Amino acid sequence: MLKSKLFSSSFIASITHKKSNFNFFHCSGRLLLEDVLKERIENFVKSAPVTVFMKGTQTEPMCGFSRNVKLILDLHRIPFKDFNVLEDEKIREGIKEFSDWPTIPQVYVNGKFVGGADIFMQMHKDGEIHKFFDAEGIPSRFSDKFEKTEG
Template identity: 40%
Template sequence: MVTSITSETEFDALKSNGLSVIHFYADWSEPCQHMNNILADLVLEDEFRNIKIAKCLAEDFAEISLKYNVSAVPKFILFRNGVQVDVLDGADPIQLNKKIQALLTKGDKTDQKVEDISLRLKSLINSAPVLLFMKGSKSEPKCKFSTAIVNLLKETGAEFSTFDILKDQVVREKLKTYSNWPTYPQLYINGELIGGLDIVKELIENGELNDLLKLNNSKPNLNDRLKALTHKSDVMAFIKGNKQVARCGFSNQLIKILNQTGIDYETFDILSDEEVRQGLKVYSDWPTYPQVYVKGSLIGGLDIIKELEEAGELISTLKGTPTFV
């Protein structure tokens, strides 16, 4: 639905977060009415679902129009997080679409970069049941704090792995923000931050560290959990929502196609578990959803399923033993 701006406060709020497109228009202008119809169609497109689209009567909001140099209508101003990033004068739906697509692509790349770093860190801290981020290695610590915590862990007799932050500046800097812990060393058990040297000393004094270390054998790590989930049914679909209520256009299309095959399958709602949602992307090296698995092996996403359906191979693939795509 295209939002109709009714106040300056609403205008400021709408453009303040994320990507927004605001159409300055006039009721008497036929080109404006045409573009309002175009916008009404755009908001229904799945690829634009995260964009806020609004229209603002230029004559009713003279101060806003003056601030953004609206001297003729239709005029479109594109904002990202409150900052004007592009503008379009005139009724040109093709150019408007191109400008929105360009901003989406730029935003996706920025978001993907941040997400890639977060996924890498999440994968790292879950790569071993007990993991110590330190300067140097278990056999050759490179600072007194790392030496001290390594010696304390060795005294417990527990198995632990280490990651040398001196060899990876990105991990060294970003992990501080990711875990909201500004110093090293950092100890993780089952992917959960325990703390640094002082915290480990306190846990030893209180007799709690050994209990935490014992727990690492009872809680499955993320990869084990993902393996179990992908093998839960012969055909598993990881989607947004479930069979009854799909929560995005791609998931809805996939469910319709799978239902038409008549083959039994189960779904997992990735919106219900952020750890699975992010971890599965790394586990299967497949960055998007939905994802379909047959007997634990990845088939692919919606496009692959459509290709198999068009080629008449979908049912045999779902029944057989697939290969990775």
Template identity: 50%
Template sequence: MATSDRIRQLVTENEIVVFMKGVPESPQCGFSAGVVKVLDAIGRPYVGINVLDDPFLREGIKEYSDWPTLPQVYVGGEFIGGCDIVRDMYASGELQALFPSESA
């Protein structure tokens, strides 16, 4: 499977995906740790993909999103941004608004 097809499958089959250095339990850079902290605070399940394990994925995700840095966060198949954007969206409430309340 082509790298772009793998990425497309990951971001469409999971509500929230973060392409990061390391894994959520052990981020390997401060920016990845920052995104994990925000996503953990939201309390929704997400998939963390360690790009350090796969050099093709590490470069492929940058081409896929046309965004040069990591981490990269996808919600509902759409690229949201990196650490600073995700932190800003969380601080403003914009990130939480992407997830409808599940209380009836």
């Protein structure tokens, strides 16, 4: 089913696919996330202090950029929750609109978008990443606040 209206030269269409129950709204060339998909993404982002939308998983990253983000988090001993975008096309496309960022992986800390692999790797190279995590209340192993365990 296709519904459309013309509003001051902007074409807005609501496309409803009966099988998938997945809607996108097209407005002036941009896709706006359906509320249900946006809620799924928001719930995942808020489900852990650090979340990463990546290709593959922590145990099996499927691209070099996702692997680099995982290695940096592991180096700093920052636990994170992953979402494998290769298993969900809707999330893979929707997360790009959600963050207004075109690439994957995407790192979120305390519910806020930090960036993709390039930004995250630059923060690491600049020695700023442990300060960032400290400020977010998530101590890195290189932080004075990190609790060291025996063994």
